[in-house]
Amino acid sequence: MENCRTGVYICMCGTNIAKVIDVEAVREFVSGLPDVMLVRTYKYMCSNPGQEMIVQDIRENNLNRIVVAACSPCMHERTFRSALRKAGINQYLFEMANIREQCSWVHHDQQDATEKAMALTQAAIRRVALHEPLENLSVDMSPATLVIGGGIAGMTAALELAEAGYPVYLVEKTGRLGGNLARVDLTAPYLYSAQDLINERIFRINDNNHIYLHLNSKVTELSGFVGNYTATIETIPVENGHKKEEVKVGNVIVCTGYKEFDASRITHYGYGKLPNVVTSFELETMIRSGKIETREGRIPRYIAIIHCVGSRSLEFHGYCSRVCCMTALKYAHEVKSAIPSCYVSDIYVDMHAFGKGHEDFYRRSSEAKTLFLMYNKNDRPVIRRADEKDDCQMLIEVNECLSGETIEIPADLIVLMVGMEAREDASEVAHLVNISQDKEGWFIESHPKLEPVATTTDGIFIAGTCVAPKDIPDTVAQARATAARILAKVSQGKIEVDALYSEINKEICSGCRLCNKLCPFSAIEFNEKEAYSEVISALCKACGVCVAACPSSAIKGRHFTDAQVMAQLDGLLSPVKYQIEAVTS
Amino acid sequence: MAIRINLGYIDELNKYGAEDVQLCYQCGDCSTVCVHSDDIFNFPRKSMRRLQMGLERKIETTLEPWLCYYCGQCSDQCPREADPGETMMSLRRWLIARYDFTGIASRFFRSSATEVIAILAVALITGLFLFIYGKAGGSISIYDGEGAFLPSSFIHFFDLAIGSVLAVFLLINAYRMWHLTMNKGVSVRISPWLYLKHIFTFPLHFFTQKRYAQCESKNRNFIFMPWITHLGLMLGYVTMLVLVMVFIEELQHGPEIIWQVHLFAYAASLGLIIGTIYFIRSRLRKTAYVQFKKSHSTDWVFVILLFLIVITGIGQHILHRTGYYEAANITYILHLMCVVPWLLRMPFSKWAHLLYRPLAMYFAAIQKDALKKQLRLSEDHMITVK
Numbered sequence: 001m002e003n004c005r006t007g008v009y010i011c012m013c014g015t016n017i018a019k020v021i022d023v024e025a026v027r028e029f030v031s032g033l034p035d036v037m038l039v040r041t042y043k044y045m046c047s048n049p050g051q052e053m054i055v056q057d058i059r060e061n062n063l064n065r066i067v068v069a070a071c072s073p074c075m076h077e078r079t080f081r082s083a084l085r086k087a088g089i090n091q092y093l094f095e096m097a098n099i100r101e102q103c104s105w106v107h108h109d110q111q112d113a114t115e116k117a118m119a120l121t122q123a124a125i126r127r128v129a130l131h132e133p134l135e136n137l138s139v140d141m142s143p144a145t146l147v148i149g150g151g152i153a154g155m156t157a158a159l160e161l162a163e164a165g166y167p168v169y170l171v172e173k174t175g176r177l178g179g180n181l182a183r184v185d186l187t188a189p190y191l192y193s194a195q196d197l198i199n200e201r202i203f204r205i206n207d208n209n210h211i212y213l214h215l216n217s218k219v220t221e222l223s224g225f226v227g228n229y230t231a232t233i234e235t236i237p238v239e240n241g242h243k244k245e246e247v248k249v250g251n252v253i254v255c256t257g258y259k260e261f262d263a264s265r266i267t268h269y270g271y272g273k274l275p276n277v278v279t280s281f282e283l284e285t286m287i288r289s290g291k292i293e294t295r296e297g298r299i300p301r302y303i304a305i306i307h308c309v310g311s312r313s314l315e316f317h318g319y320c321s322r323v324c325c326m327t328a329l330k331y332a333h334e335v336k337s338a339i340p341s342c343y344v345s346d347i348y349v350d351m352h353a354f355g356k357g358h359e360d361f362y363r364r365s366s367e368a369k370t371l372f373l374m375y376n377k378n379d380r381p382v383i384r385r386a387d388e389k390d391d392c393q394m395l396i397e398v399n400e401c402l403s404g405e406t407i408e409i410p411a412d413l414i415v416l417m418v419g420m421e422a423r424e425d426a427s428e429v430a431h432l433v434n435i436s437q438d439k440e441g442w443f444i445e446s447h448p449k450l451e452p453v454a455t456t457t458d459g460i461f462i463a464g465t466c467v468a469p470k471d472i473p474d475t476v477a478q479a480r481a482t483a484a485r486i487l488a489k490v491s492q493g494k495i496e497v498d499a500l501y502s503e504i505n506k507e508i509c510s511g512c513r514l515c516n517k518l519c520p521f522s523a524i525e526f527n528e529k530e531a532y533s534e535v536i537s538a539l540c541k542a543c544g545v546c547v548a549a550c551p552s553s554a555i556k557g558r559h560f561t562d563a564q565v566m567a568q569l570d571g572l573l574s575p576v577k578y579q580i581e582a583v584t585s
Numbered sequence: 586m587a588i589r590i591n592l593g594y595i596d597e598l599n600k601y602g603a604e605d606v607q608l609c610y611q612c613g614d615c616s617t618v619c620v621h622s623d624d625i626f627n628f629p630r631k632s633m634r635r636l637q638m639g640l641e642r643k644i645e646t647t648l649e650p651w652l653c654y655y656c657g658q659c660s661d662q663c664p665r666e667a668d669p670g671e672t673m674m675s676l677r678r679w680l681i682a683r684y685d686f687t688g689i690a691s692r693f694f695r696s697s698a699t700e701v702i703a704i705l706a707v708a709l710i711t712g713l714f715l716f717i718y719g720k721a722g723g724s725i726s727i728y729d730g731e732g733a734f735l736p737s738s739f740i741h742f743f744d745l746a747i748g749s750v751l752a753v754f755l756l757i758n759a760y761r762m763w764h765l766t767m768n769k770g771v772s773v774r775i776s777p778w779l780y781l782k783h784i785f786t787f788p789l790h791f792f793t794q795k796r797y798a799q800c801e802s803k804n805r806n807f808i809f810m811p812w813i814t815h816l817g818l819m820l821g822y823v824t825m826l827v828l829v830m831v832f833i834e835e836l837q838h839g840p841e842i843i844w845q846v847h848l849f850a851y852a853a854s855l856g857l858i859i860g861t862i863y864f865i866r867s868r869l870r871k872t873a874y875v876q877f878k879k880s881h882s883t884d885w886v887f888v889i890l891l892f893l894i895v896i897t898g899i900g901q902h903i904l905h906r907t908g909y910y911e912a913a914n915i916t917y918i919l920h921l922m923c924v925v926p927w928l929l930r931m932p933f934s935k936w937a938h939l940l941y942r943p944l945a946m947y948f949a950a951i952q953k954d955a956l957k958k959q960l961r962l963s964e965d966h967m968i969t970v971k
Contacts, residue, residue: 302592343593345590345592351610363665366607366608366609366665367607369596369607370607371592371607371637371638372610373638395589400638402611403631403634403635403638403640405588405638405640405643406587406588407587407588407640408587408589408590409590410589410590410592
């Protein structure tokens with residue numbers, strides 16, 4: 001084995017690490033270990049001077065192994081690997097010891113914490129000695145993209161990619177494009193016509209010969225990996241036959257949208273029983289047809305709008321559906337302009353006017369004398385039929401929070417602002433493309449702040465209201481973000497994949513195929529001719545399941561070899577001792 | 586028991602001057618900044634809300650609008666420009682109409698044309714009557730004494746007659762105010778002793794308007810601070826009213842000047858002329874204080890009519906003393922043509938607050954006392970229950 005010359009760097013992370021761990025004691029301890037050429041402590045290793053120090057030391061002292069004892073590798077492994085590359089040595093000859101998240105942040109006792117930091121660093125030093133230089137893989141990236149869902153998100157993303165010259169397969173379950181937005185009349189707060197927003201996109205989609213539109217279709221199968229997916233698109237069976245097509249795509253965008261909350265689940269709103277209690281979408285239909293009237297065909301004198309139907313209650317959904325407040329204000333405007341003599345009561349929990357132009361829109365609704373009445377989300381309004389002598393059809397009893405009074409609101413038409421829900425087939429889609437859902441059924445992004453449209457599966461992106469409730473601008477922004485992410489990759493033609501994957505020694509492999517079934521990424525195939533299993537390295541995520549399962553020990557996890565793991569354990573379990581120095585005054 | 590809200594009420598109050606109340610989103614800044622708002626009488630926030638929701642029963646039984654002197658700090662502070670000060674003012678107008686059993690006040694507030702026509706009609710009838718009466722019994726060239734055109738004894742009788750009509754209306758309306766606020770508006774029993782205990786609150790607030798002075802703590806202009814001008818105008822007016830009702834014969838007598846009476850009359854006239862000019866100027870320029878930024882039609886009728894009264898009053902006095910008896914008599918008729926509609930208008934206009942406001946202070950003191958006692962009792966009760 002080559003002669004190991006290891007450099008060890010202990011980061012103080014400002015005071016994040018140094019306030020609990022005696023870094024100088026760790027330095028002293030480490031400098032006595034075999035193979036260690038050089039040990040340094042530094043305030044911020046991740047800073048430019050910190051990285052520069054590593055590069056300098058490698059060059060000057062011929063170091064060939066580097067250990068950084070600092071934060072989690074999720075945070076800065078990439079940073080330090082690039083320092084190694086810069087210094088001209090293989091980036092895999094590096095190991096991080098996590099003495100922040102796994103040590104200084106979770107311990108208070110200086111002695112224990114310092115001893116643990118010593119052990120973690122020692123483990124990294126023993127492990128890095130056995131590291132091998134590895135090269136990343138480069139695989140082809142198919143330029144085509146599969147877009148699932150033809151709402152505003154899907155259409156936007158498809159156009160963005162197609163107009164850049166790349167093929168797009170746009171798959172929509174129903175017979176028309178536009179999704180839920182196509183059911184809406186005007187949009188808040190600028191009162192643009194939703195129809196105009198959609199139609200313009202539909203024209204462009206129909207005109208664009210890079211977009212292969214599949215209406216009344218579903219994606220029934222997806223296999224492969226980033227850059228090289230194979231999708232099966234099937235038409236939903238109707239009388240005029242059934243078609244099935246297989247397409248090759250590099251990336252997938254999921255924008256399957258939402259469905260509205262079923263208002264009849266809140267029984268005391270009487271939806272479905274009282275004829276003039278309607279949902280927001282039913283009011284949209286009325287507005288689009290140009291007639292706001294009761295079921296009996298009368299022009300309502302009083303319209304009441306109830307917010308948060310299905311949203312913001314532990315009984316149904318705890319989250320805020322984000323668009324209903326502004327939509328309710330939009331109704332107030334539309335009603336007032338259609339029937340100027342009509343009184344609008346807006347019964348809300350909190351007015352969420354968070355977006356651009358929203359607060360102004362809220363103010364204009366006040367100016368138009370919309371009466372805003374606040375109820376407590378745990379104390380819902382109760383609707384009952386009015387008596388003969390009343391000048392209205394129904395009465396809504398509310399404990400109004402701002403006045404502290406129990407009041408009765410007259411209403412001829414009651415609009416329930418139904419919230420957004422994950423679609424019932426969302427889990428089917430999640431399973432199909434191998435992404436996860438949260439407890440409400442929304443798809444989970446790989447990082448809620450920094451990776452809002454990526455998922456934990458490479459090449460699968462999510463956008464719009466299948467991720468969480470959001471309004472049109474946010475949805476469009478996300479759709480365009482997915483397109484930008486994909487364009488950045490397809491324009492390169494190739495994609496680099498981590499060098500971490502399993503390797504099967506075909507001489508030892510008995511061909512039992514146990515690993516074939518266990519692999520969660522379907523990355524192991526059986527070679528029938530020569531009767532052994534082989535790993536598709538681009539698909540392998542280096543989870544190690546096959547390595548552990550192989551009865552013949554024929555599988556090796558690169559960068560996670562048995563020897564490396566055992567050396568790390570040895571280092572971790574070798575005794576360390578730290579004595580806090582008595583304070584001399 | 587749930588209260589029906591009245592969504593049309595806000596439109597009704599718009600006619601009384603509440604133009605921006607719909608903008609209020611109940612942040613409560615107005616109540617925080619108001620020196621008069623406390624635990625028991627919490628305004629203007631609550632009043633704004635009741636108005637928005639049209640809780641008429643709650644509004645007609647509350648004293649709160651009367652406890653506000655319209656210093657305008659709330660309107661200055663309001664982040665939504667909902668103008669709580671003007672809203673309280675409009676509620677006072679509505680309450681005046683509500684206390685008024687004839688329904689005249691409500692017509693005047695809602696239609697400036699009705700008010701102007703009524704004033705002109707009363708003025709013409711008065712003028713015609715006095716002219717015919719003067720012609721019949723005297724000569725237009727004699728101002729005072731034997732054969733006078735408008736003898737002071739007759740004017741005295743005439744004033745008292747008008748004053749009695751005024752008093753009847755005012756007293757009936759004041760009774761209605763008491764019934765609404767003290768009978769219907771309070772949940773606790775109020776012992777007669779409390780009425781006696783707080784009796785001095787009424788004259789105290791009537792003559793000093795000391796709560797208005799509390800509003801002024803943050804005002805910069807001492808001379809023209811609203812409290813002084815408001816008090817000056819009111820004292821001038823009341824002095825004049827007493828002189829006209831009781832000492833008219835001495836006042837009208839000439840040519841020598843009876844200083845015991847005239848000194849008061851001159852002082853009152855000076856106060857009134859300065860006050861009305863200041864108010865007209867402020868309302869025209871809309872700059873001095875918040876309360877002058879918006880003027881209801883009745884506000885204009887109020888200041889203009891008062892200004893005319895003072896000018897014609899002073900005019901006839903000067904003309905009399907300088908020997909132009911004919912001109913003096915004609916000016917006197919003009920003066921009375923302004924005075925009579927002015928006095929008759931009083932119970933149906935903003936000027937009625939001369940009575941309602943100190944009365945409200947008196948009632949509020951009684952209510953507070955009664956409520957405090959009840960609160961103390963219930964606290965004791967809670968302690969024993971524990």
